[in-house]
Amino acid sequence: xxxxxxxxxxFEITPKKSFFNFNVKEIWRYRDLLFLFVKRDIITFYKQTxxxxxxxxxxxxxxxxxxxVIFSKIAAIPSDGVPYFLFVLAGNIIWFYFSDSLKSISxxxxxxxxxxxxVYFPRIIMPLKVVFSNLLKFGxxxxxxxxxxxxxxxxxxxxNPTLYVLFLPLILTFIAFLSMGIGMLISSLxxxxxxxxxxITFGISLFMYVTPIVYPTSLVLEKIAPKFHFLIYLNPLTxxxxxxxxxxxxxxxxxxxxxxxxxxxxxxxxxxxxxxxNKTEKSFIDII
Numbered sequence: 001x002x003x004x005x006x007x008x009x010x011f012e013i014t015p016k017k018s019f020f021n022f023n024v025k026e027i028w029r030y031r032d033l034l035f036l037f038v039k040r041d042i043i044t045f046y047k048q049t050x051x052x053x054x055x056x057x058x059x060x061x062x063x064x065x066x067x068x069v070i071f072s073k074i075a076a077i078p079s080d081g082v083p084y085f086l087f088v089l090a091g092n093i094i095w096f097y098f099s100d101s102l103k104s105i106s107x108x109x110x111x112x113x114x115x116x117x118x119v120y121f122p123r124i125i126m127p128l129k130v131v132f133s134n135l136l137k138f139g140x141x142x143x144x145x146x147x148x149x150x151x152x153x154x155x156x157x158x159x160n161p162t163l164y165v166l167f168l169p170l171i172l173t174f175i176a177f178l179s180m181g182i183g184m185l186i187s188s189l190x191x192x193x194x195x196x197x198x199x200i201t202f203g204i205s206l207f208m209y210v211t212p213i214v215y216p217t218s219l220v221l222e223k224i225a226p227k228f229h230f231l232i233y234l235n236p237l238t239x240x241x242x243x244x245x246x247x248x249x250x251x252x253x254x255x256x257x258x259x260x261x262x263x264x265x266x267x268x269x270x271x272x273x274x275x276x277x278n279k280t281e282k283s284f285i286d287i288i
Contacts, residue, residue, distance in 0.1 A: 026122050033121055037129035042136060056140040060092040067092075071214045080216045080251035082159060083152050086145075090245050091213035093145050097138040097172070098179050098237065099204050104130045105183025106200055109191050109280070116281075123281045124274070127184055131176040138172070149248065160250030167247065171240050178236055178266040181273035188280035211237045216252055236262040236269075 027034070045055075064085055071077045072084035079087035105127045109116070112126055153159050190196045212220065212232070220232050232238055233255070239262030242254040 023122065027124065027128070030121055030125055034125050034129055034132070037125065038133045038136075041129065041133040053140055056137045057144045060089060060096060060141050060144070063092050064089045067214050077215050078219060080218065080245070080249075082249045082251045083157055086148055086152055086159070086249065087216075087245070087251070088214055089145055089148060090249060091211075091241055093138060093141040094175065094237075094241055094244055095208060095211065095213055096141065097134055098175050099208070100137070101131050101134045101176065101179035102183045102186075103200065103204060104134075105180055106186035106190065107197070108184070108187040108277075110187075110197070124277070127180045127277075130183075131180060135172070135176075145248075161248050162246065162250055164243065164247035167243070171244060174263050174266040175237075175240055177270035181266070181269035181271070184273035184277040185269075188276045191280055207235075211235055212241055217242050218252060233258045233261065236265045238262070 067088045068085045071088075072079070077084075108123075108126045108130075116123065149159060149161075186196060186200060217232060217238060221229055224231070239254065239259040242252060243259055245252050246254045
């Protein structure tokens with residue numbers, strides 16, 4: 001009788017047996033829930049706003065204008081031969097996709113404790129919905145970037161996109177891996193150490209200035225001794241940003257080995273984040 005009853009169950013919810021668990025089939029089975037979470041995030045953002053999706057453009061626009069005034073007009077920082085505003089705009093849209101995803105994912109456990117305590121679904125859905133909802137935001141900002149780029153081309157600036165633009169989906173995938181990995185690590189730590197929530201915003205702001213957004217990587221390489229050049233590439237975003245700017249603006253350069261390093265370290269951090277996330281989700285509801 002017991003075996004007959006067991007055969008009729010569609011799903012059996014049991015603790016994970018493996019430390020690393022990224023069950024693609026289970027995530028696919030809950031794809032409708034993932035879509036609903038993404039839709040909820042977008043609708044919540046638009047609700048009771050006058051400008052709607054224009055807010056997605058205002059963020060990189062104002063940031064780039066301020067950077068243009070301070071770092072180009074006052075500090076006279078070069079931009080690899082392209083208009084400085086376009087140079088920082090290219091860096092900002094990549095940066096905002098990474099930083100916004102990281103910030104939201106780092107709050108996964110604390111922000112969703114009520115949902116996690118009431119119903120079962122793959123917890124990895126929550127970090128995934130963040131990177132997908134921010135991908136839509138990136139898409140709007142990217143279209144704005146293309147419009148600005150076309151304007152500069154029309155006005156006679158020498159901007160030469162390359163065929164490397166076709167690798168943009170790959171670049172975005174690994175930036176998502178990087179933000180998910182770091183975000184899940186931080187989220188797992190904030191379950192026990194809540195004060196980390198207070199330093200994450202400050203930390204992200206500092207991290208922005210060790211990332212080549214307002215200055216080209218070539219400028220840093222000129223200013224420091226060759227034996228310290230590796231320091232600039234320890235930041236995996238450096239390889240992604242250099243490649244993105246080279247692909248779309250035809251300016252600067254990128255190093256293949258450093259780009260490969262960015263791919264590898266992003267994936268390693270993602271795997272580490274999933275490992276710690278899986279371990280924390282088993283017991284976090286008793287701690288938080």
